[in-house]
Amino acid sequence: MTAVVFKRLNALKPLSPGQAQRIEALGERLEAAAPGAMLQGEGDGLIRPTFILSGWACRQRLLPDGRRQIFGILIPGDAVGFCSDPSPISSASTVALTKVTLATVEPLSGVSSPSASTANGGPDPWGFADHMRLSGCLEEGLLLDHIVRLGRQTAYERTAHLLLELHWRLALIGRADERTFTMPLTQEVLADFLGLSIVHVNRTLQQLRRDRLIEISGSHVVLLDMAQLTVISDYQPPILAPES
Amino acid sequence: MTAVVFKRLNALKPLSPGQAQRIEALGERLEAAAPGAMLQGEGDGLIRPTFILSGWACRQRLLPDGRRQIFGILIPGDAVGFCSDPSPISSASTVALTKVTLATVEPLSGVSSPSASTANGGPDPWGFADHMRLSGCLEEGLLLDHIVRLGRQTAYERTAHLLLELHWRLALIGRADERTFTMPLTQEVLADFLGLSIVHVNRTLQQLRRDRLIEISGSHVVLLDMAQLTVISDYQPPILAPES
DNA sequence: CGCTAGCTTGACACAGGTCAAAGGCTGTGG
């Protein structure tokens, strides 16, 4: 079950054997959450890296009148709360969309004394500093993509773009086939993510179906023509390794 | 001229006298850029923290068909390129909107040898690790706000929200009055930031004027009723200090 | 003093929202 975390982090930067071992140890202390459960509230700063081992979640914010905007979809292997820092600064909460299993990294033994060097998020008490930093960069890239979708793309383009993004991320953790994957999201969630109404999400999916670009039944998605989808949505997968 | 950088970083976390001195030293080596100049290209990873001492810029991405989405507006005191990392991952470029003056932090002397500990962005060769991290968090918060604007707010709400955000950020660096500030942005830039057409930005500004919420002439902005604007746009200023 | 970049306005078109209702599914309890 920890394999998804290994695959994701290892893709960002190869893990040392010691690190791999520590990730495997994640499987020993699991926490479960039901759909709808809040994994991280308004401004809780997460002290330690926490990973989703199974299930899907999202980061979101609610407006006073009930409108909801989803910032990002979290899939197995993803870190909850960006690992960023103890300071809230901005309000967003992380909510489970399905049943979710979580695991938290334990601090490295031997650096427990809060000396000047380890205080305040200092030199890496968990041994994953580089990976968490790269993970943060990847997530920032996803946020930028999302901003382009919302600001300058049509419903049709947005939807295609999202499907390609999910496919890419699921493939990274070995949860997607060449052109198919499982997406346990309701059209309401898609709507709140894509900045559309439920009805219009439905109509857009119908259109993509009619155009023979995708097939969707239940949570099963088939991308019939990835090349075409890529052109339509101007999708560009993240570049993980500096091509040296 | 380095005062804006001092004010911004000091607001994130008090600067030590040594750090303050190093910031003042920024004024010794300036670079200038003309409006439209690219300050940071597609995937140039910035090696060192670089600050805008004067002028405005933006981070943006262009779509193949010419559509433009602006991710964020950069004002004096802001860091260019998020200091994040040497890995591109996602494509965005930083462009000067007005004449801009830049300055780059020099590495601390004495840590120049690329040992294992300093390699790869290791323990803070510039002496501003905490501040850059907090700055990154602040910027992430701004990105989240932007996503809500684009995804779930009307043109009217978006525009009000942006004006309040700019006012808050300018006040932080001492460049805004109680209710007025200078905003050297064309309506085209506002449009590409807010995900609207130029024409509609214009109409929305007219509406805000007619409703006696703002006054705008040229680059001079007056917020006539900040309370009302705040309610309309659900604006919540970032929380800088953990309220202990 | 003409040019150009930016602002303003009107008429019209269309993407996407809203409202409403009808079908599926699926799980649960009688």
Added chain:
DNA sequence: CCACAGCCTTTGACCTGTGTCAAGCTAGCG
């Protein structure tokens, strides 16, 4: 094993926020 309840999807009719096109207007600047 059926029936009901609830959630999700689908569809149609209609409305509105925002985009597009086109034309003036203004003001700074060479």
